[in-house]
Amino acid sequence: MYTLDELKSIVKGCRRCPLYRTRTNTVFGEGSPNAKIMFIGEGPGYYEDRMGRPFVGKAGQLLDKMIEAIELKRNQVYIANIVKCRPPNNRDPYEEESNICIEYLRWQVKIIDPDIIVCLGAVSARNIIDKDFRITRDRGIWHMRGKFNIIATYHPAALLRDESKKREAWEDFKSIRNKYIELQNGFNMKG
Protein backbone atom coordinates (compact mmCIF):
# COMPACT_ATOMS: atom_id res chain seq x y z
CA MET A 1 0.00 0.00 0.00
CA TYR A 2 1.32 3.45 -0.93
CA THR A 3 0.67 6.72 0.84
CA LEU A 4 -0.91 9.50 -1.25
CA ASP A 5 2.43 11.38 -1.23
CA GLU A 6 4.33 8.32 -2.48
CA LEU A 7 1.78 7.79 -5.23
CA LYS A 8 1.92 11.47 -6.16
CA SER A 9 5.67 11.32 -6.68
CA ILE A 10 5.34 8.14 -8.76
CA VAL A 11 2.77 9.90 -10.97
CA LYS A 12 5.06 12.93 -11.25
CA GLY A 13 7.71 10.79 -12.95
CA CYS A 14 5.28 8.69 -15.00
CA ARG A 15 6.20 7.95 -18.62
CA ARG A 16 3.89 5.00 -19.14
CA CYS A 17 1.96 6.61 -22.02
CA PRO A 18 2.83 9.29 -24.60
CA LEU A 19 0.89 12.03 -22.77
CA TYR A 20 3.98 12.71 -20.64
CA ARG A 21 5.68 14.24 -23.70
CA THR A 22 3.24 17.14 -23.99
CA ARG A 23 2.43 17.83 -20.35
CA THR A 24 3.66 20.81 -18.35
CA ASN A 25 2.70 19.24 -15.02
CA THR A 26 1.03 16.06 -13.90
CA VAL A 27 -2.29 16.68 -12.15
CA PHE A 28 -2.50 14.12 -9.39
CA GLY A 29 -5.62 15.32 -7.61
CA GLU A 30 -6.24 17.16 -4.36
CA GLY A 31 -8.51 17.42 -1.37
CA SER A 32 -9.03 15.74 1.94
CA PRO A 33 -7.29 12.37 2.35
CA ASN A 34 -10.28 11.44 4.54
CA ALA A 35 -12.89 12.57 2.02
CA LYS A 36 -16.20 10.72 1.97
CA ILE A 37 -16.87 11.92 -1.56
CA MET A 38 -14.54 11.76 -4.56
CA PHE A 39 -15.29 13.68 -7.76
CA ILE A 40 -13.65 12.18 -10.83
CA GLY A 41 -13.25 14.19 -14.02
CA GLU A 42 -11.77 13.25 -17.34
CA GLY A 43 -8.33 14.79 -17.50
CA PRO A 44 -6.50 18.08 -17.03
CA GLY A 45 -7.25 21.00 -19.33
CA TYR A 46 -5.04 23.97 -20.16
CA TYR A 47 -5.08 25.67 -16.73
CA GLU A 48 -4.86 22.40 -14.82
CA ASP A 49 -1.77 21.40 -16.82
CA ARG A 50 -0.22 24.82 -16.12
CA MET A 51 -0.96 24.73 -12.41
CA GLY A 52 -0.71 21.02 -11.66
CA ARG A 53 -4.10 21.13 -9.92
CA PRO A 54 -7.46 19.62 -10.94
CA PHE A 55 -10.49 21.69 -11.91
CA VAL A 56 -9.03 25.17 -11.60
CA GLY A 57 -10.38 26.62 -14.89
CA LYS A 58 -13.94 27.78 -15.67
CA ALA A 59 -15.40 24.29 -15.26
CA GLY A 60 -13.61 24.03 -11.93
CA GLN A 61 -15.13 27.27 -10.70
CA LEU A 62 -18.58 25.91 -11.50
CA LEU A 63 -17.72 22.62 -9.77
CA ASP A 64 -16.69 24.58 -6.66
CA LYS A 65 -20.08 26.35 -6.65
CA MET A 66 -21.93 23.06 -6.99
CA ILE A 67 -19.95 21.53 -4.14
CA GLU A 68 -20.75 24.55 -2.01
CA ALA A 69 -24.42 24.33 -2.99
CA ILE A 70 -24.60 20.95 -1.26
CA GLU A 71 -23.01 22.50 1.81
CA LEU A 72 -19.55 21.05 1.40
CA LYS A 73 -16.24 22.75 0.85
CA ARG A 74 -13.74 21.87 -1.83
CA ASN A 75 -11.19 20.90 0.82
CA GLN A 76 -13.61 18.40 2.40
CA VAL A 77 -13.89 16.32 -0.77
CA TYR A 78 -11.27 14.83 -3.08
CA ILE A 79 -11.02 15.79 -6.75
CA ALA A 80 -9.13 13.73 -9.32
CA ASN A 81 -9.24 12.68 -12.96
CA ILE A 82 -9.12 9.52 -15.04
CA VAL A 83 -5.87 10.66 -16.70
CA LYS A 84 -3.24 12.69 -14.90
CA CYS A 85 -1.72 14.40 -17.93
CA ARG A 86 -3.46 16.78 -20.33
CA PRO A 87 -4.43 15.23 -23.67
CA PRO A 88 -3.29 17.60 -26.46
CA ASN A 89 -5.96 20.14 -27.46
CA ASN A 90 -8.22 18.75 -24.72
CA ARG A 91 -9.18 15.72 -26.81
CA ASP A 92 -10.73 12.77 -24.97
CA PRO A 93 -8.10 10.43 -23.61
CA TYR A 94 -7.51 7.34 -25.75
CA GLU A 95 -8.52 4.00 -24.31
CA GLU A 96 -4.88 2.90 -23.96
CA GLU A 97 -4.10 6.08 -22.01
CA SER A 98 -7.07 5.70 -19.65
CA ASN A 99 -6.45 2.01 -19.15
CA ILE A 100 -2.89 2.67 -18.03
CA CYS A 101 -3.59 5.75 -15.94
CA ILE A 102 -6.69 4.46 -14.15
CA GLU A 103 -4.41 2.23 -12.14
CA TYR A 104 -3.27 5.36 -10.26
CA LEU A 105 -6.89 6.31 -9.63
CA ARG A 106 -7.58 2.84 -8.25
CA TRP A 107 -4.79 3.37 -5.74
CA GLN A 108 -6.16 6.80 -4.83
CA VAL A 109 -9.60 5.28 -4.21
CA LYS A 110 -8.06 2.49 -2.15
CA ILE A 111 -6.11 4.96 0.02
CA ILE A 112 -8.85 7.57 0.45
CA ASP A 113 -11.59 4.96 0.79
CA PRO A 114 -14.57 7.26 0.11
CA ASP A 115 -18.23 6.27 0.52
CA ILE A 116 -19.33 8.04 -2.65
CA ILE A 117 -17.72 8.39 -6.08
CA VAL A 118 -19.13 10.98 -8.47
CA CYS A 119 -18.20 10.60 -12.13
CA LEU A 120 -18.18 13.95 -13.91
CA GLY A 121 -19.12 13.35 -17.53
CA ALA A 122 -19.24 10.43 -19.91
CA VAL A 123 -15.51 9.71 -20.15
CA SER A 124 -15.28 9.29 -16.40
CA ALA A 125 -18.49 7.20 -16.24
CA ARG A 126 -17.38 4.95 -19.12
CA ASN A 127 -14.14 4.20 -17.35
CA ILE A 128 -15.67 3.70 -13.92
CA ILE A 129 -19.27 2.49 -14.32
CA ASP A 130 -19.85 0.97 -17.75
CA LYS A 131 -18.05 1.27 -21.08
CA ASP A 132 -21.39 1.85 -22.84
CA PHE A 133 -22.49 4.58 -20.44
CA ARG A 134 -24.52 7.40 -22.01
CA ILE A 135 -24.64 10.48 -19.86
CA THR A 136 -28.06 11.83 -20.90
CA ARG A 137 -29.64 8.39 -20.46
CA ASP A 138 -27.76 7.01 -17.48
CA ARG A 139 -26.87 9.97 -15.25
CA GLY A 140 -28.37 10.29 -11.79
CA ILE A 141 -28.58 6.54 -11.12
CA TRP A 142 -26.79 5.02 -8.14
CA HIS A 143 -24.59 1.96 -8.60
CA MET A 144 -23.08 -0.14 -5.83
CA ARG A 145 -19.59 -1.49 -6.63
CA GLY A 146 -18.28 -3.35 -3.63
CA LYS A 147 -18.62 -0.80 -0.85
CA PHE A 148 -18.69 2.25 -3.14
CA ASN A 149 -21.82 4.21 -4.02
CA ILE A 150 -21.24 5.54 -7.51
CA ILE A 151 -23.22 8.07 -9.54
CA ALA A 152 -22.51 10.05 -12.72
CA THR A 153 -23.64 13.52 -13.59
CA TYR A 154 -22.86 16.02 -16.33
CA HIS A 155 -19.34 17.36 -16.57
CA PRO A 156 -19.39 21.01 -15.44
CA ALA A 157 -17.94 22.03 -18.84
CA ALA A 158 -21.08 20.55 -20.46
CA LEU A 159 -23.20 22.71 -18.15
CA LEU A 160 -21.28 25.79 -19.29
CA ARG A 161 -21.99 24.88 -22.91
CA ASP A 162 -25.66 24.06 -22.35
CA GLU A 163 -27.39 25.77 -19.43
CA SER A 164 -30.53 23.67 -19.90
CA LYS A 165 -28.68 20.71 -18.36
CA LYS A 166 -28.26 22.53 -15.06
CA ARG A 167 -31.66 21.49 -13.69
CA GLU A 168 -30.85 17.79 -14.01
CA ALA A 169 -27.35 18.34 -12.63
CA TRP A 170 -28.88 20.04 -9.60
CA GLU A 171 -31.17 17.00 -9.09
CA ASP A 172 -28.07 14.79 -9.16
CA PHE A 173 -26.26 16.97 -6.65
CA LYS A 174 -29.27 16.88 -4.30
CA SER A 175 -29.24 13.11 -4.60
CA ILE A 176 -25.52 13.12 -3.74
CA ARG A 177 -26.24 15.32 -0.71
CA ASN A 178 -29.01 12.95 0.45
CA LYS A 179 -26.80 9.88 0.05
CA TYR A 180 -24.02 11.62 1.96
CA ILE A 181 -26.34 12.47 4.87
CA GLU A 182 -27.87 8.99 4.84
CA LEU A 183 -24.41 7.40 5.08
CA GLN A 184 -23.23 9.87 7.74
CA ASN A 185 -26.25 8.99 9.87
CA GLY A 186 -25.38 5.32 9.69
CA PHE A 187 -28.50 4.23 7.81
CA ASN A 188 -26.32 2.20 5.51
CA MET A 189 -26.03 -1.53 6.06
CA LYS A 190 -22.25 -1.72 5.80
CA GLY A 191 -21.89 -2.18 9.55
Ligand code: URA
Ligand atom coordinates in the same frame (compact mmCIF):
# COMPACT_ATOMS: atom_id res chain seq x y z
N1 URA B 1 -11.92 18.93 -16.83
C1 URA B 1 -11.65 17.73 -16.26
O1 URA B 1 -12.24 16.72 -16.60
N2 URA B 1 -10.75 17.72 -15.29
C2 URA B 1 -10.09 18.80 -14.85
O2 URA B 1 -9.28 18.67 -13.94
C3 URA B 1 -10.40 20.02 -15.46
C4 URA B 1 -11.31 20.08 -16.46
